[in-house]
Amino acid sequence: MSSDKTPWGVSLHGGHSGEYCDHAVGTLREVIEAAIEKGFKTYGISEHAPRHGERYLYANERDRGWTLEKILADFESYGTAIFALAEEYADRITILRGYEIEVVPHDRYAEIMLDYRKRFRFDYMVGSVHYMHDISIDSSVEEFEQVLKITGGLESLALEYYESVARMIEALKPEVVGHLDLVRKNGHLYGPLDTPAIRDAAESTLEVARAHDCILDLNTAGWRKGLDSPYPAPWLLQRANEMGIPVCFGDDSHGPELVGAGIPEAREYLLQNGVTAVKVLNRNSEVVERRRVEL
């Protein structure tokens, strides 16, 4: 991906690294160097914000002996490190300093996540919903089935999911909405996620995203998770496009090897679905520019 020929070579979601995330590898510096090597001119780093509560620790974190204190401290270190590295590499690449939020604990996440933004003066935020009823829908099928039981079935789970994405957008006003139909990751094992009721709920959420000028993350991890399309699925992407909601690529990389993964294929996917441009944030987060993905 050479940057002169591929002005669309940008990513606004990814850059997780083993320094700050239990399920990523490599260092933040290695991720940035990989982005430079792969021809990115703008690369957004959106490390996971910590989940404030022992009960949310991942099995992998517990196995490693990690504690709540450790993940809180790691994110503080990230907030400092990303600023220093963005400055250090500024003559070679525009690193956008961001973070990916969590919606737990459900009763006070908004306050916690907005406080991070203010304290670290992050350039932008990726708004993602990985939890429902304080249980991860992004991890094991066992956890997903707990949520299915609470919501009373797949369709009602999906309706609640899109509703909680809308509430998150209203509470946090994220520049980027992460993997809008993440509910597919485990949900596709249990039935269709494009019923008329689900499409209506998703469309209501798109209206909220439009009202808050959000950019949708065209997230290539969907392919890596074994789905037949990235996030969002074709019908959802097409609807967003008809509604005038912009998208940008997100490689959702969790290590230097995955920097840029799937972006050329994602560009094809956009064109197949009638999307001809991506929107890119600047370090001045309210400014966006439009880059055509057509050759």
Ligand SMILES: [Zn+2]
């Ligand atoms: Zn992750």
Ligand SMILES: [Zn+2]
């Ligand atoms: Zn995510």
